[in-house]
Amino acid sequence: WSSGTTVVAGLLERLGLRGLPPYFVTSDPRTPNSFESMDFRRLIGELIDENTLRMRVDWSLAQQRLLDFRKRLEQQADDGAAPLFLKYPPSALLIPEICQVFATRLVYVLRPMQAIEATRERRNWQVQFGAAGAQVLYPAMFQALVDHEFPTHLVRYPELLRDPAAHVAQLARFCGLPEDADAVARAAALVRVRGAP
Numbered sequence: 001w002s003s004g005t006t007v008v009a010g011l012l013e014r015l016g017l018r019g020l021p022p023y024f025v026t027s028d029p030r031t032p033n034s035f036e037s038m039d040f041r042r043l044i045g046e047l048i049d050e051n052t053l054r055m056r057v058d059w060s061l062a063q064q065r066l067l068d069f070r071k072r073l074e075q076q077a078d079d080g081a082a083p084l085f086l087k088y089p090p091s092a093l094l095i096p097e098i099c100q101v102f103a104t105r106l107v108y109v110l111r112p113m114q115a116i117e118a119t120r121e122r123r124n125w126q127v128q129f130g131a132a133g134a135q136v137l138y139p140a141m142f143q144a145l146v147d148h149e150f151p152t153h154l155v156r157y158p159e160l161l162r163d164p165a166a167h168v169a170q171l172a173r174f175c176g177l178p179e180d181a182d183a184v185a186r187a188a189a190l191v192r193v194r195g196a197p
Contacts, residue, residue, distance in 0.1 A: 001089050001129040002119035003111040004157035007191060008171070009035035012085045012107075014187035015172050019085055020073075028123045040086045043069050048090040051128060053136045055093070062094060066101040083175065092137040095144035105175060106150055108141055111157040164191035 013019055013035065020037035047062045048055055055062070073084070091098060098104060113131040120130025127133075145152055153174040160167045165188040172184060 001125070001133055002116045002123070003109050003134065004155070004160065005087055005089070005109045006031045006034055007157075007160070008107060008109050008155055009085060009087045010190050011168055011171060011187045012175070014190055015168070015175065015177055015183055016082050017085045017175060017177075018082045019087075026123075027125075034087075035085075036088045037086060039069075040091070041088050044088050044091050044094070048093055050090055051126070053090060053093065053128065053133060059097065063097045063100065066094070066097055070101050089133065089137055092140050095141065095150070096148060099144075099148065099150045104150060106141075106144075106152040107155060107171070107174070108145075108152060109155045109157055110138075115158075160191060164188035 009019070010033075019035055020039055022038050024034045024036040024038055024041055025032055026034050043065060047057055047065060057065075095106065099106075113134060116134050117131040120127075123129070144150065151174075153171065155167060155171065165184060168184050168188045168191075172180070172187075177183075
């Protein structure tokens, strides 16, 4: 939370990837649309406690629930639909399980702890939604990066703010999207409009 993932998810949507609406609406007027699928949040919430960032179930049950979720998505999907993006911070604790179930490309958004905490304080959110949460989620993310060969793209949020077009183009290439200067420009405009969360 508070790391810039909402802006990056918005970029993915503007680039042509599809989310899984409806999305969770936050209490922050600067970022009301979290781009967090309510269905995905519900699933992860059954597996991980958002307040403690601890597993609620064992790993085998978590993997089975993820498989069930994938089957539901496959039943609902249109042939030729754009790739799907899913975002919800506690899912970082399930990266290996998610990657075993889905053909996954991971986008990590990195932001300094001080900035994460400042955003949390501005939002007046609970402590786990700032640096305290990042101190649990970032190690899980980097453990997955070290232990596995999942395709992973790193977005340093301060750099994204400084040069949105370059970073959006890199993100589009990583996602396997066709080179489309207009789509990149439209997506990059989101960063200028929104600025830092």
